[in-house]
Amino acid sequence: MTKPSAQALRAEALESLLTEKGLLSSAQVDEVIATYSEKVGPMNGARLVARAWLEPAFRQQLLADATSIVNDYGFEGGQCEKLVVVENTPEVHNVVVCTLCSCYPWAVLGLPPKWYKEPAYRSRIVREPRQVLNEMGLELTDDVQIRVWDSSAEIRYMVLPMRPADTEVLSQAELETLVTRDSMIGVAQPVGVKG
Amino acid sequence: MTGDVDDMSLEGAIAPPMANGEILFEAPWQSRVFGMARCLCEQGQYSWDEFRARLIEVVGAADAAAAPGDEYHYFDHFLEALTAVLEDKQLCNATEVNLKTTELSARPHGHDH
Numbered sequence: 650m651t652k653p654s655a656q657a658l659r660a661e662a663l664e665s666l667l668t669e670k671g672l673l674s675s676a677q678v679d680e681v682i683a684t685y686s687e688k689v690g691p692m693n694g695a696r697l698v699a700r701a702w703l704e705p706a707f708r709q710q711l712l713a714d715a716t717s718i719v720n721d722y723g724f725e726g727g728q729c730e731k732l733v734v735v736e737n738t739p740e741v742h743n744v745v746v747c748t749l750c751s752c753y754p755w756a757v758l759g760l761p762p763k764w765y766k767e768p769a770y771r772s773r774i775v776r777e778p779r780q781v782l783n784e785m786g787l788e789l790t791d792d793v794q795i796r797v798w799d800s801s802a803e804i805r806y807m808v809l810p811m812r813p814a815d816t817e818v819l820s821q822a823e824l825e826t827l828v829t830r831d832s833m834i835g836v837a838q839p840v841g842v843k844g
Numbered sequence: 845m846t847g848d849v850d851d852m853s854l855e856g857a858i859a860p861p862m863a864n865g866e867i868l869f870e871a872p873w874q875s876r877v878f879g880m881a882r883c884l885c886e887q888g889q890y891s892w893d894e895f896r897a898r899l900i901e902v903v904g905a906a907d908a909a910a911a912p913g914d915e916y917h918y919f920d921h922f923l924e925a926l927t928a929v930l931e932d933k934q935l936c937n938a939t940e941v942n943l944k945t946t947e948l949s950a951r952p953h954g955h956d957h
Contacts, residue, residue, distance in 0.1 A: 654873075655945075656873060656919070656920055656923060657871060657872075657873035658948050659941065659945045660873040660874075660876050660877045660880075660923055661873065661876075661948055662941055662945040662947075662948050663877075663880065663926070663930075663936070663941055663944075664876055664880060665944055665948070666936055666940055666941060667880065667884075667930075667935075667936060670935070670936065672884065672889070672935060672936075673880065673883050673884060673887070677883050678876060678879040678880055678883050679879070681879040681882045681883045681886070682875050682876075682878070682879040
C-alpha cells in the first residue's frame with residue numbers, strides 16, 4: 650500500500666466525519682457510485698436494446714443511425730460524437746474495445762468497468778478474442794465469427810445482443826432487465842441466452 | 845433515475861475531466877468524493893445548484909491563481925467545493941476536516957484502508 654495522497658486523506662477524513670455525524674454511511678456512498686457507474690448508464694442502453702427487440706422499425710433505425718436516436722432520447726452524455734450499434738446474429742458475435750485508451754459509449758452504458766480500461770483486455774481482445782471471451786465466461790462455438798470493434802474519439806460502438814428465446818410474452822420493461830452492461834459490450838450474452 | 849442524472853450536469857468550465865465523453869476518476873478517493881456529493885444532495889442536504897455554484901467559485905478562483913503550465917486537478921476543486929457547501933449548511937466545517945485529516949495521517953505506516 651503506497652502512502653495515500655493528501656487529498657485522499659482529506660476525502661477519507663470527510664467521509665469519516667460525515668459518517669460519525671450520521672449524515673451518510675459508506676454503504677450509501679457505495680450505492681451512489683454503483684448506481685451511477687453500473688445501473689443508470691447501462692439502463693439507457695438496455696432501453697434501446699429491448700425496444701429494438703420489440704420493434705423491427707426501431708431496430709433498423711438504431712442500426713442505421715444510433716447517434717440520432719441517442720440525441721432524441723436526450724441521454725446525459727449524449728454529446729459523444731457518433732454511436733454505432735452492431736448487431737449480434739447466430740453467425741456473428743460482436744465485441745467492443747478501445748485499444749488506445751478507454752473510449753466508451755458513456756451515454757448508453759454509464760461508466761466503463763475497470764477491466765475495460767486495463768491493458769490486458771485492450772491488447773488481448775484483438776489478438777485472441779475467442780480465448781479472452783472464454784476466460785470471461787462466454788463460450789462461442791467455432792462456427793460463430795467474432796468481430797472486434799475498436800472505439801475511438803470519433804466513433805463508439807455498442808452491441809445489440811440477440812434476444813433470448815422464449816421471451817415473446819415479456820414487456821419492454823421485463824426485457825430490459827435481461828440486458829446487462831456486459832452483453833452490450835459483447836463480453837457476455839443477455840440473461841437467458843445460452844453462451 | 846434518468847431525471848436525477850439530467851439534473852446533475854456539470855458543463856463548461858466546471859465539467860469533470862472527460863476522456864472522449866467519459867468522466868474520469870483517477871483514484872478511488874475521487875469517486876468517493878463524487879459519491880458523497882451526490883448522496884448528500886439526494887438526501888436533500890443541499891441542491892445540486894448550490895453545489896454547482898460553489899464549484900464554479902472554486903474553479904474560477906483556482907483558474908485565476910494558476911500559473912501557466914500548472915496541472916489542473918479537478919477533483920481537488922470538487923472536494924473543496926463539497927467542503928464549502930457543507931460549511932454553508934453548517935453540516936461540517938473546515939476545522940473539523942483538518943483535524944480529522946491530521947488524525948488519519950498519524951496512523952501507523954502500512955495502515956491498509
